[in-house]
Amino acid sequence: MNLTLKVWRQKNASDKGGFREYKVKDISADMSFLEMLDVLNEELLEKGEDPVHFDHDCREGICGMCSLHINGKPHGPSQTTTCQLHMRSFKDGQTITIEPFRAKAFPVVKDLVVDRGAFDRIIQSGGYVSVNTGGVPDANEIPIPKVLADEAFDAATCIGCGACVAACKNASAMLFVSAKISQLSLLPQGRVERKERAEKMIAQMDKEGFGACTNTGACSAECPKEIKLSNIARMNREYFKASVTTENV
Amino acid sequence: MSWVTKTLNSTLGQKLLMALTGFFLILFLVVHLAGNLQLLIPDNGESFNLYAHNMAINNFIRSVSIINFGLILLHVVYSVILTKHNKKARPVGYAETDASTNSTWASRNMGILGTLILIFLLVHLRGFWYRLKFGSPDKVLLGDTEVDNAFIIVVEAFKNPIYVGFYVISMVFLAFHLSHGFASAFQTLGINHKKYTPLIQKVGLGFAILIPTLFAMIPIVMYIQSL
Ligand code: HEM
Numbered sequence: 001m002n003l004t005l006k007v008w009r010q011k012n013a014s015d016k017g018g019f020r021e022y023k024v025k026d027i028s029a030d031m032s033f034l035e036m037l038d039v040l041n042e043e044l045l046e047k048g049e050d051p052v053h054f055d056h057d058c059r060e061g062i063c064g065m066c067s068l069h070i071n072g073k074p075h076g077p078s079q080t081t082t083c084q085l086h087m088r089s090f091k092d093g094q095t096i097t098i099e100p101f102r103a104k105a106f107p108v109v110k111d112l113v114v115d116r117g118a119f120d121r122i123i124q125s126g127g128y129v130s131v132n133t134g135g136v137p138d139a140n141e142i143p144i145p146k147v148l149a150d151e152a153f154d155a156a157t158c159i160g161c162g163a164c165v166a167a168c169k170n171a172s173a174m175l176f177v178s179a180k181i182s183q184l185s186l187l188p189q190g191r192v193e194r195k196e197r198a199e200k201m202i203a204q205m206d207k208e209g210f211g212a213c214t215n216t217g218a219c220s221a222e223c224p225k226e227i228k229l230s231n232i233a234r235m236n237r238e239y240f241k242a243s244v245t246t247e248n249v
Numbered sequence: 250m251s252w253v254t255k256t257l258n259s260t261l262g263q264k265l266l267m268a269l270t271g272f273f274l275i276l277f278l279v280v281h282l283a284g285n286l287q288l289l290i291p292d293n294g295e296s297f298n299l300y301a302h303n304m305a306i307n308n309f310i311r312s313v314s315i316i317n318f319g320l321i322l323l324h325v326v327y328s329v330i331l332t333k334h335n336k337k338a339r340p341v342g343y344a345e346t347d348a349s350t351n352s353t354w355a356s357r358n359m360g361i362l363g364t365l366i367l368i369f370l371l372v373h374l375r376g377f378w379y380r381l382k383f384g385s386p387d388k389v390l391l392g393d394t395e396v397d398n399a400f401i402i403v404v405e406a407f408k409n410p411i412y413v414g415f416y417v418i419s420m421v422f423l424a425f426h427l428s429h430g431f432a433s434a435f436q437t438l439g440i441n442h443k444k445y446t447p448l449i450q451k452v453g454l455g456f457a458i459l460i461p462t463l464f465a466m467i468p469i470v471m472y473i474q475s476l
């Protein structure tokens with residue numbers, strides 16, 4: 001298939017940037033979206049032009065490194081990661097608009113690459129268990145109800161891609177932060193620090209300049225891992241409870 | 250009090266205030282509607298005037314109405330703070346968006362809907378509340394007490410088809426605001442449960458349709474009666 005690509009090009013963080021149009025020919029419907037961009041970049045390199053910079057790593061939907069806002073949606077038209085999006089989702093002759101994820105907390109580094117370090121700093125502020133949990137315990141030594149284990153595991157599938165922020169009209173990071181808080185506060189090892197964790201992670205989230213939550217649900221609808229909105233409600237509970245009961249005055 | 254201000258100044262705390270004041274406003278809508286419906290009792294406004302009179306002389310109700318004004322103000326102030334903060338979180342927008350596939354229109358336009366409701370509230374207060382408090386309303390005899398004839402002010406106002414139209418359209422905006430706001434406030438308070446959330450969403454939608462429809466019905470009926 002032949003396509004027209006409208007790609008955001010931006011030299012560096014301080015450059016204003018703008019769209020450039022490229023044509024790509026003979027793209028196979030079985031290619032992934034990133035492979036299609038590889039084809040474009042090979043052509044650009046042959047012509048001696050600067051290739052289009054974009055983030056990627058595992059290319060199998062598990063690392064959360066790929067991004068891109070494709071035709072008005074993070075990770076494009078289907079609810080999956082950009083690396084798992086295939087060209088059969090597009091029609092021959094179509095124009096595809098490719099933009100970086102947009103948020104104050106995700107500044108553009110170059111072209112389509114954004115700095116999602118804000119997520120790392122939120123995790124560093126409390127998204128961990130600091131007690132030594134020792135070696136691998138025997139199965140069922142720590143009793144955890146199946147429903148809670150499932151719920152925690154569902155939350156833990158968040159790959160930190162940032163599509164929730166990209167999709168939200170407020171560029172809010174609530175879905176990501178709530179998945180991380182949920183995953184830990186549902187399990188015994190994480191419960192110990194649940195209150196401090198909620199306070200610290202939310203303080204850091206606000207400090208990074210993410211928006212508030214209007215409960216539109218866009219995040220969950222676009223999340224490649226289908227993280228549920230109920231996690232945000234849980235985070236709110238954790239935070240309000242922590243705020244009225246911790247020793248931190 | 251530092252932990253209190255810290256919590257209430259966080260994005261979650263500000264939303265908590267939105268939700269709590271929103272809930273209070275929802276309650277207020279129900280009480281207000283119950284009063285308004287007395288306009289439709291065919292007794293030449295006697296019930297309505299009695300109700301308005303009792304509201305005005307009862308100290309408890311007067312304190313509640315001052316709290317009510319305060320909470321509307323708080324809801325509006327925080328809606329401005331939050332909406333501004335949320336705009337700032339995305340300084341460079343997208344060239345292309347496809348939001349209609351992932352969220353409802355009302356949920357994305359709470360600020361615009363709220364502003365339209367605010368305009369209605371101001372016109373509404375100028376027309377009724379201000380005139381009763383600071384104007385010189387006609388008097389009418391109820392038994393042997395002389396009371397303000399609030400009924401006649403309403404009758405006069407609803408003879409104007411432009412005002413009736415403005416009222417009805419504003420109730421549509423309120424309906425959309427509630428269609429998202431009602432269920433959203435529960436989520437903000439952390440109430441999300443497999444058993445109850447689907448019910449809350451249904452009740453919210455029902456509330457968003459029923460209450461504004463009943464409000465809008467009153468000026469329509471009174472306009473028809475005035476013809
Ligand atoms: C009788 C009138 C009103 C009622 C019953 C009402 C109710 C609500 C409720 C229940 C919410 C949901 C809170 C949440 O998501 O947790 C809400 C949100 C909101 N309201 Fe109102 N409201 C009213 C008037 C107004 C007015 C006058 C404005 C002002 C300009 C306004 C602006 C907003 C905004 C911007 C939001 C969304 C905030 C956000 O999450 O981004 N509302 N309202």
Ligand code: SF4
Nearest residue numbers: 158159161162164223
């Ligand atoms: S919640 Fe979903 S969209 Fe957000 S970072 Fe995690 S996986 Fe990505």
Ligand code: FES
Nearest residue numbers: 057059064066083
């Ligand atoms: S490149 Fe790892 S998830 Fe897409």
